[in-house]
Amino acid sequence: MFCYKKLNNHALLKYLDEQEFQAIQNIAKIENYANDQIIISIGERNRDILFIESGNVQVSVNLKGKIINVTKLNQGEFFGEMNFILPLRRTANIKANGDAIIHRYPYSELCAFLKNHNLIAAKIFCAINEFQASKLIDTLNQI
């Protein structure tokens, strides 16, 4: 269903051809993080999507007042997409686990870009849908 051809290993941009890929990379901000440096904090309102270009990150949540590490995300994965979709506050802390390079797609620029590029928008939203489906299955498997 809704199949676009996978053209690269970027989890968010995997369906984009080279030209589309370059076009959206023009809005990405490249950020370098050192070990333990905070990338996202619980409660923040920003709605950017972030992609791990290299390294990995630690995700932790606040469970009854205790900060618990829940998972690590690795190079090639993205995060922050739920806040991009819905206007929520961030629900997890994310910090660099070792040195990491992050590509940040700022919310306003990304929205403006996608509004003017329907096919790219469809391909990126499809990649997000697949990712969310996996998350839903992982969540249900915890039952």
Next chain:
Amino acid sequence: MNIYIRTNENDLLKYLNQDELLNIQKLEKMTDFQPSQMINEDQDYKENIYVIKTGSVKITYNTGKKSRTIDECHDGEIIWLTNLFNDHDLSITINALIPTSCHKYNLQELSQFMLNNPSIASKIQAALNDSQCEKLIRITQKLGGR
């Protein structure tokens, strides 16, 4: 998502304008379910997307010996899509809670339509993002006991 503006009550087609709606409604069929009737009992379910026009359905997740009601969907909502974006076929059952009338869209026809109409495709994919995100939040809260 703040890129598009909602124009109607159908969660799948909510971002389409009047002309786009007229185009896609050619693909739409209606189907009715009686209370307790199972919606996903045959292959037909996997070949279609269902959006509730009126009514309610219950989603039950089956894990071996246990079954647990994990969600309910109501007017306007897209019913759970177990295999739309993932080959993993979840063991869930979907039953009507009350008399329920659904819009039904054949996946193949819809996919082809979307491939030919990137503007409509982006709006439908965005609507699916919203729907999955809402379900994920509801499930996480439910499992967390909140």
